[in-house]
Amino acid sequence: MFAFYRENARWLLGGFLLTFFSAFGQTFFISIWGAQIRAEFDLSHGGFGSVYMLATLASALSFPFVGRLVDKTSVAFCSLVVVSMLAVATTSMALVTSIPLLVVTIYLLRLFGQGMMGHTAMTAMGRWYSANRGKAVASTTIGHQFSEAIAPTLFVALGLYLGWRGTWFAATAILVLVALPAIFWLMKEERVPRSQANEASTAEEFGKQWQRSEVLRDPMFWLMSMGVLSPAFIGTSIWFHQDYLIELNEWSKLTWANSFVLMAVTTVMGSLVTGFAIDRWSAIQLLPLFMMPLGIACLILGTFGEVAAIYASMIFIGLSYGVSSSLFGALWPEIYGVKHLGSIRSIIMAGMVFFSAAGPGMTGLLIDQGISFPTQLQFIALYCFAAAVLMLFVSRTLFARRKIECGGAIKR
Numbered sequence: 001m002f003a004f005y006r007e008n009a010r011w012l013l014g015g016f017l018l019t020f021f022s023a024f025g026q027t028f029f030i031s032i033w034g035a036q037i038r039a040e041f042d043l044s045h046g047g048f049g050s051v052y053m054l055a056t057l058a059s060a061l062s063f064p065f066v067g068r069l070v071d072k073t074s075v076a077f078c079s080l081v082v083v084s085m086l087a088v089a090t091t092s093m094a095l096v097t098s099i100p101l102l103v104v105t106i107y108l109l110r111l112f113g114q115g116m117m118g119h120t121a122m123t124a125m126g127r128w129y130s131a132n133r134g135k136a137v138a139s140t141t142i143g144h145q146f147s148e149a150i151a152p153t154l155f156v157a158l159g160l161y162l163g164w165r166g167t168w169f170a171a172t173a174i175l176v177l178v179a180l181p182a183i184f185w186l187m188k189e190e191r192v193p194r195s196q197a198n199e200a201s202t203a204e205e206f207g208k209q210w211q212r213s214e215v216l217r218d219p220m221f222w223l224m225s226m227g228v229l230s231p232a233f234i235g236t237s238i239w240f241h242q243d244y245l246i247e248l249n250e251w252s253k254l255t256w257a258n259s260f261v262l263m264a265v266t267t268v269m270g271s272l273v274t275g276f277a278i279d280r281w282s283a284i285q286l287l288p289l290f291m292m293p294l295g296i297a298c299l300i301l302g303t304f305g306e307v308a309a310i311y312a313s314m315i316f317i318g319l320s321y322g323v324s325s326s327l328f329g330a331l332w333p334e335i336y337g338v339k340h341l342g343s344i345r346s347i348i349m350a351g352m353v354f355f356s357a358a359g360p361g362m363t364g365l366l367i368d369q370g371i372s373f374p375t376q377l378q379f380i381a382l383y384c385f386a387a388a389v390l391m392l393f394v395s396r397t398l399f400a401r402r403k404i405e406c407g408g409a410i411k412r
Contacts, residue, residue: 004132005139011128012139014186018079018121019143021179023151024090024171025113026144027356028239028260030106032152033164035243041099045244049364051099052240055106056357060350063115067346075124076187082120083183085112087175094168110353118144119349123342126333128191134283137329138275142268144325145318149264152257209337212344220398225351227291227391228331231324232352234294234380235317237359238301241373248374249305256310263314263321270322283330284402287395288388290327294320295384302377335398 005012023029030052038048070078089108096102121140129136155167162170215221238245246256277286297316300309328348336344363376 004135008136008191010186010189011124011191012136014075014079014183015121015125015136015140016143016146017179017183017186018117019141020147021083021086021175021183022113022117022144023147024175025086025109025111025115025117026147026239027114027236027360028148028242029151029155030109031240031242032155032257033159033167034240036164037102041102043099044364044368045241046364046368049240049360049362051103052106053357053361055103056110056353056360058103058107059111059115060354060357062111063119063350063353064346066111066116067119067349068343069116070120070123071340071342074187074190075120076184076190078116078120079183079187080180082112082116083175083180086117087172087180089113090168090171090175094165094172110356114356115349115353119342119345122329123345124187124191125329126341126345127338132279133330133333134275134278134280134326136275137278138271138326141325141329142271145264145267145271145321148267149261152260153254156254156257209339210335210344211340212347215336215344216347220394220401223390224287224394224398225348227287227387227394228324228328228348229351229355230291230384230387231294231320233355233359234298234384235321235359236356237363237373237380238317238377240360241363241367244367244373245301248372249309251307251310255307259310259314262311263318266315266318267322267325270319271326272322274323274326278326278330282399283327283334284395284398286323286327287331287398288391290320290324291384291388291391292320293317293323295381295388298377298381298384302374302381335402 034048038044041048043051069081085108089105089112092101092105092108096105118141121143122137125136125140126133155170158167158170210218242256243253245251246253274286274289293316297313297320300313300316303309304312332344332348333341363373366376367373
């Protein structure tokens with residue numbers, strides 16, 4: 001086990017840094033300054049939610065085209081482009097003076113931060129690894145959790161000295177001086193699987209190599225999407241309206257920010273355990289596991305106003321995110337193969353970006369109509385529990401189909 005991490009350290013660290021520095025385009029980071037942005041541009045919760053939704057929807061529409069870059073170029077070159085564009089976006093956020101420019105800036109943050117950073121990392125891990133894909137994906141995706149643990153507390157503290165605009169200049173400096181050279185150096189050497197039989201036997205392990213057009217005609221893809229796309233909608237809504245929840249329940253903003261550490265620890269543990277479980281069994285068989293804890297978290301946040309509810313919900317969010325982050329990185333190559341993985345993942349990522357856009361917009365408008373966010377979370381919890389049952393059906397159907405495609409000779 002340790003030999004795997006030692007021999008693959010450069011690629012795993014490169015993937016980790018891609019997901020870690022994607023924080024600057026993630027909702028949890030942007031919404032740290034939600035109150036300041038709303039005040040600066042005189043926007044209501046629904047107004048800012050609509051701006052955010054418009055920008056994110058635009059990035060979702062762009063993603064199927066931009067996301068194919070990782071299929072057409074090397075991982076190193078793709079990373080160079082993506083990190084550079086994210087630095088442009090953080091600089092724009094520090095200087096933004098109008099609502100139209102705010103829309104463009106959030107569009108760039110979401111496309112290159114929330115979207116392309118993680119997409120590049122996950123596509124690389126899915127393509128470069130097979131027998132150890134679960135561990136590779138888990139090691140890469142925990143970069144998200146480390147950034148969630150560190151960024152909120154660090155940048156809230158920096159904001160006291162630099163102001164909210166100054167923190168975005170700091171983000172630019174970090175991307176240009178640290179992220180860009182480190183990621184490029186780590187990824188400039190493409191990984192070549194040592195054993196073609198064990199690491200890249202796509203024909204034997206996956207059977208059919210699906211094209212994107214075939215995936216879009218697959219009924220199981222759309223049923224699976226009802227669960228897979230849900231965390232993007234739910235998580236983004238929670239992080240976007242964190243100021244609302246803090247004010248409504250009279251919580252300390254610092255307590256909320258510090259709770260991200262607990263969520264991150266739980267997520268990392270869940271992600272690593274799931275990575276090993278994927279290599280032992282399969283991502284398909286683990287598909288039903290991620291919706292139940294997310295539903296419990298929503299039920300807690302929507303029902304209880306005590307400070308303990310923050311920590312309890314963060315534990316369950318972390319557990320759900322830990323399972324799903326490793327699961328989603330390994331699921332698509334397992335079901336559809338690796339030949340067109342970048343193209344296929346670009347559609348899935350576009351869907352996730354779309355739902356992450358719809359979440360703040362829809363929930364913000366409902367808040368403006370007098371339907372509190374805690375009430376909305378209670379209904380969202382019910383959806384999560386129903387989706388968990390649906391994922392069980394999808395899992396069993398996909399496993400049976402995969403067994404047929406591989407002639408009964410599947411790895412697990």
